[in-house]
Amino acid sequence: MATAVTDSATSVDLDVKRKEIVAKAEAAGLRLVRFLYCDNDGVIRGKSSGMSGLKDRLESGIGLTLAMQAFTMLDHLASVDGMGPVGEIRLVPDPTTFAIAPYAPHTGTVLVDMQTLDGQPYAADGRAFLKRMIERAADDHDLSLVAAFEPEWSLAVKTGDDFSPIDDSGCFTSTGMNIAAPVIDEIVEALESQGMTVEEYYAELGWGQQELSIRHAPALQAADNHIMYRETVRGVALRHGRYASFAPKPWGDQAGNGCHLHFSAWTEDQGVNRFYDADGQYYLSSLARQFMAGILDHLPALVALTCASVNSYRRLQPQMWASAFRAWGPDNREGALRVASPFKGHEAETTNIELKSSDSSANPYISLGGVIAAGLDGIERELTLPPPVTVDPYNLSDDERQAIGADRLPQSLKEAIANLKRDAILTSALGERLATSYIAVKELDIDAFANADDAFEFRQHIYKY
Secondary structure, three states: OOOOOOOOHHHHHHHHHHHHHHHHHHHHOOOOEEEEEEOOOOOEEEEEEEEEHHHHHHHOOEEHHHHHHHEEEOOOEEEOOOOOOEEEEEEEEEHHOOEEEOOOOEEEEEEEEEEEOOOOOOOHHHHHHHHHHHHHHHHHHHOOOEEEEEEEOOOOOOOOOOEEEEOOOOOOOOOHHHHHHHHHHHHHHHHHHHOOOOOHHHHHOOOOOEEEEEEEHHHHHHHHHHHHHHHHHHHHHHOOEEEOOOOOOOOOOOOOOOOEEEEEEEEOOOOOOOOOOOOOOOHEEEHHHHHHHHHHHHHHHHHHHOOOOOOOOHHHOOOOOOOOOOEEEEEEOEEEEEEOOOOOOOHHHHHHHEEEOOOOOOOHHHHHHHHHHHHHHHHHOOOOOOOOOOOOHOOOOOOHHHHOOOOOOOOOOHHHHHHHHHHHHHHHHOOOOHHHHHHHHHHHHHHHHHHHHHHHHHHHHHHOO
16 A cells, blocks of 8 residues: 655645545445544444445545544443544545455445544544654654564354364464465455565464564554454455454463564655664664663553553463563564564664564554654653563563563553553653543453453454454
8 A cells, every 4th residue: 555645745636546546446346435443442443435425425534423432342432521422523534545355345445534523633543643653753853663563363263152263283384374275365365456565474373373474664554554454364264254363362272463563763765774773782773772762661551552452461471472571682582572683684674673562452553653652752861771681581580680670561451551541651642532532441341351251351352353
């Protein structure tokens, strides 16, 4: 997909793009175009336009009750002032995100910005939050963030109310790849038809678990791509009678599904990777180290945005390669931040950082926006990165971990949300309306799942994500 529309785009440019969308939709024989957004609980929702009013709706949007950004994954309405039955916003499409959906007959998709009735960004919109953080990084630090969401997900079959993995194959086995091959082949075709470049694929550790990565992109496009990726994978799997679940821990006895977030920061013209220093330890620049230090400093609260469900904390456990400690290191897959090994001869282009404490129950706009906010705080305060950890941090003594600040990350969403409430940098970056509604949604989830059994939690997360 093309990059997002910039502020300099003229109304004439947008009108041309809208006409092009209508022409493509008509040529493809579409009957509906879905206007999609991701809510505060990480659920992808939307409304659809018929063809007769598509051109007008591409410009003016589709109406949506204010209450929807206070809905939980269980469709419970959190109590938030001003987000009840009275009032409306508009789902206004970003025309550069239009695609024909290969997984749904006669259907197109477009991602939206939430706007008030007078055309201003809606304060509870995660996509608007990410845009603000991108703009702040560019204006204040000449940084253009490039990112890639790297999700793991599980293929399942449903019998009655129960979901089970499609196979019990081993990690990286060709058997696992062969069993999933018909679904994976169609997914690759569908992703590429929408402009996403597939990089790698393999069967992962868990039964029925898959990992298929796509190419990095500028920050907003990377988050957009992750929404389209999730929709595509789930849609194609259903065509094969399978359920694709991005739930962090779909089954208690199997490996969890992360969504590792890779990122680097470049000059605005994308010419220089400002995280790279040929003479730096692990090729890291001082700016990269400050950015990483900011993330580690805020991580106990940041995981409320990146590991965003009750189910996330079943995955975020020691010795599960899920980064349960606030530590970093070179290719250390038990550290929250991993410095990925660059490719020989291409170090300047490929030096990047991976946040492993991340999964697909998060709204990608909110999680990436939070990462940027934390990283920029590290730069502005000139924070110092603690020593790298080159062993499993679980195997360090308590004193050794304490000496380098490698403390245990929150063990529940309740703990993470409490940390977020106390983190003035992150809540200020989110803004009062988004922070308040986000926290209210999560607290209602916490209460709902606390009053239910484990089977209910697993079933709801498998189905909803």
